[in-house]
Amino acid sequence: MQKYYFDHAATTPMHPDVAAAMIEVMTGAGGNPSSMHAFGREAKHKVNRARDGIAAALGCKPSEIVFTSGGTESDNAAIIGVAAAMKKKGKNHIITSKAEHHAVLHTCEALAEAGYEVTYLPVDHTGRVSVEEVAAAIRPHTALISIMHGNNEVGTLQPIEEIGTIAHDHGVLFHVDAVQAFGTAQYRLSEMPVDLMSFSAHKINGPQGVGALYIANGTPFEPIAHGGSQERKRRAGTENVAGIIGFAKAVEICVNNRENKQLLLDKLRTEWVEQLKSRLKGTEIVVNGNAEHHLPQIVNISFMGIDTETMLMNLDMEGIASSSGSACTSGSLERSHVLKAMALSEERLNSAVRFSFGLGNTVEELEDAARKIATIVERIRTNQ
Template sequence: MERFYFDHAASSPVHPEVVKVMMEIYAGAPGNASSLHSFGRSARSLVSRARERIAEAVGCSPSELVFTSGGTESDNIALFGAARAGRARGKNHIVTSAAEHHAVLDAAEALERDGFRVTFLPVDGNGRVSPADAEAAVGPETALVSVMHANNETGTIQPIAEIGEISRKRGALFHVDAVQTLGLLPIDLKRLPVDLMSFSSHKVNGPQGVGALYINKSAPFEPTFFGGSQERKRRPGTENVAGIAGFAKSIELSVNSMAEKKPFLELIRYKWVERMTDIFGRDRLAVNGHPSERLPHIVNISFIGVDTETMLMNLDMAGIAASGGSACTAGALEKSHVLRAMGLPEERIDSAVRFSFGLGNTLEELDAAAQKVATFLGRIRKNS
């Protein structure tokens, strides 16, 4: 059966050049980057070069990058590390948005149970946080503000420069989850008013299980893991040398191809919405998220009248990979907290599907996939 991968926001295919870099390391001599002998020095050199290349791509000092296991860990250690450092300075308040990734929301709720006061900012019908709401929420007791660069379910881009300036003016650290934007939006940490920023390798055609956290050299931060001196004691543990080198290569490829990649992804997204509208009808289809302030590769569509679980099951049976845009727990699909935070009607929340595009997708396969959608939608309508 022909298969179509339209779920790049969940995990993207590894670029062949990344595979090549990693396989050369796996096939080479062993080495722990913390060891003092020549094998360890070779491994450490690979990690150092990768750190330098990633730092150059995002505009920071290599020493400000901490390697992690991915976006979830980066978000967690950012929130816990900054919040606890803030509490040591008498600050016990955290501000985030109601539409964040669960890695941030669940960490914030855990900190709330630990005695922190947490403010969850609302978002508008397009999923954007209002800088005015942020300004009203951030005060002298605020240790940390955490707002994502762009939403993983809808692609809506947040006004992080404005929120960062507000945070800096009020003396609060500002954390940004940039997992979905790396390689798609320019990131220059020398210019952005950001103190901590989370990245993930497998969203940019790199390997799974690798990520990074930018920590501004002047930002107060307390480590949450202990047991080693790696990553300047901010995140101990043996470095994933091959994964880190692959991550650096994937970022290099993504950043270098950004100018040509974005227009093509915009075209893919536009054509898919156009085909779905033709098949389903303009009056029964709704696109969720901001119409212009959004990422080029993500589209969240409500197929009103067909619930999300039915749609995903039929898409999968047709060989099309997509997502409900939310976690699957014990086999039961959760309704999107993002769409609910946006205040959308239940019929749109209950029928939403996220499609996301990237490396390997073509206009030709969109047509073939759309024909399959037309076939099973006709069958669903006939049986309803």
């Protein structure tokens, strides 16, 4: 049976060049980057070279990059690390949005239980935060604003430049979860009003289990992991050398192919919506998210009148991989908190499916999958 992978927002297939770079490290002599002997120095050199490459791609200093185990740790470290440091300065208020990834929301909930104040901003029906509401939520004791760049469920892009400017005008630190946006968005962090930014390798055809956190020099921060003095004492633990090398290679590929990749993803997203609309004449489909400000690789679609779980089960039976939202909540029957935050109708909320595209997907593949979906929808409607 032909299989179609349309769930790149959950994780992306590893690029062959990334795998090759990692295998070279994993089958080499080894060495702990903290060891003083030649093997350790060589491992340290590899990590530093990877850090230099990633920093150059992000437009920041190598010393501002901290390697982590992925996006979740990067988000947790940014929020908890800043919150702890700023609390000592008498600031214990955090602002975020109701449409953030659970790595941010659950961290904020944990901090609220520990005595911090948290404001959860609403989003509009397209998933976008109001800059005016961000400004209005700032208080004298506000320590941090955390707003993601590109939403992982509907693809909506947030106005991070405007939010960051407002934050800095009020002396507030700004964290951006860029895990989903990094593959297509271009950043020059030294020129942006951003103090912390989170990344993950497996969203850009790199390995799982490795990510990075940008911490601008001078940003108040306390580490959440203690032990060794790795990462300039900001993240203890032996570095994942092979993973870091793979991450750097994935970033290099992204930088060199960003323009062509974005054009292809835009084409795939547009073609997918057009194919479905042309083939599903008897079924209304609605695209959820912002029509203008969105990631090119994600499209969230409501198949009106067809239950999400029923649709996903039938898609899987036909070899089509998609999702109902974040992979971190898979197995849960609870509807998307992002779509709920957007205040969509129950019909749209209960029939939404996320498709996301990337390496390996083609227009021809989408055409074939769309034909299968037309058959699936007809079968479901017949049995309703």
